[in-house]
Amino acid sequence: MAQTLTVAIMDAPYEAAASTTAFRIIASALRKGIDVNVFAYEGAVSLTMKGQAPHANPVKGTTVEEEDHPTTKDIVSALVALGAEAPRLTWVNCGLCVDERGAGDWIDGVKRGGPADFLKMAEGSSATLVIPTK
Amino acid sequence: MSDYVLIESRDPFDSADTGFVADTAEALRARGRDVTVYLVQNAVLATRAGARGSQVPRLAKAGVTVLADDFSLRERGIEAGEIAGGVRPASIDALVDLVMRPGAKTLWH
Numbered sequence A: 001m002a003q004t005l006t007v008a009i010m011d012a013p014y015e016a017a018a019s020t021t022a023f024r025i026i027a028s029a030l031r032k033g034i035d036v037n038v039f040a041y042e043g044a045v046s047l048t049m050k051g052q053a054p055h056a057n058p059v060k061g062t063t064v065e066e067e068d069h070p071t072t073k074d075i076v077s078a079l080v081a082l083g084a085e086a087p088r089l090t091w092v093n094c095g096l097c098v099d100e101r102g103a104g105d106w107i108d109g110v111k112r113g114g115p116a117d118f119l120k121m122a123e124g125s126s127a128t129l130v131i132p133t134k
Numbered sequence B: 001m002s003d004y005v006l007i008e009s010r011d012p013f014d015s016a017d018t019g020f021v022a023d024t025a026e027a028l029r030a031r032g033r034d035v036t037v038y039l040v041q042n043a044v045l046a047t048r049a050g051a052r053g054s055q056v057p058r059l060a061k062a063g064v065t066v067l068a069d070d071f072s073l074r075e076r077g078i079e080a081g082e083i084a085g086g087v088r089p090a091s092i093d094a095l096v097d098l099v100m101r102p103g104a105k106t107l108w109h
Helices: A017-031 A042-048 A072-082 A095-101 A115-123 B018-030 B041-047 B056-061 B070-075 B092-099
Strands: A004-009 A035-040 A089-094 A110-113 A127-131 B003-008 B034-039 B065-069 B087-090 B105-108
Touching (some): A017 A072, A017 B041, A017 B092, A035 A115, A042 A072, A042 A089, A072 A089, A089 A095, A095 A110, A110 A115, A127 B105, B003 B018, B003 B092, B018 B034, B034 B041, B034 B092, B041 B070, B065 B092
Parallel strands (some): A004 A127, A035 A089, A089 A110, B003 B105, B065 B087
16 A cells, blocks of 8 residues: 655755755655655745755855755755656645745745645645654 | 654754653653654764763663664764664664554654
8 A cells, every 4th residue: 555654844945954854754755655745834945946056165165066065946856856756746835934935936846835735644644744943 | 552753853962852852752661662762963962872961871771772863873973883882873764664654653853
């Protein structure tokens, strides 16, 4: 029987190690053939903003290309590609949180929703993991 | 009977409330539950043998399974020989397997 994992995340990009851990959990579950729902709440809605750009590192004197700085929108894009069909990744950004932050210009493969969607996703899942802010 | 997976992400030297996770794990074990504490991010700083204030020794003594995220250990330069007894390095894949076990209850701290 197909399994589904729902993950709620709240941390804004480039702020908390929990974002990296969440990405690793989502990637691992998808690679195991588990469908994954992500509900991005509060600052986490900015993880998917399309306008993110990598940067050089003046401390090390490296260029943008040499630094190869990972952006969260590229990581989420990779997860969306990993979960394009079966297993499926469903990524929902909280609409109110998006509007508050003006963070509506996001990458392909992301939907707008609300806390009611999180409830439905959790009710329909084999397991739910909530990763709060510290 | 439910299994419990408690994910500790906080550094015990920075967050005094890591004791609550250990208290909860111990209490669940005392009631006969199967409990795993998965240490991730700065929580793995508690795995070094001799780390003062670490909750790890009492967890192991209580029969709680204590796992430490291998990625977090590598990031912080903690090698296998430095890790306290009762702690096993584990991958994120192992965590996902635990979380997806039927009836498992997972809590992140």
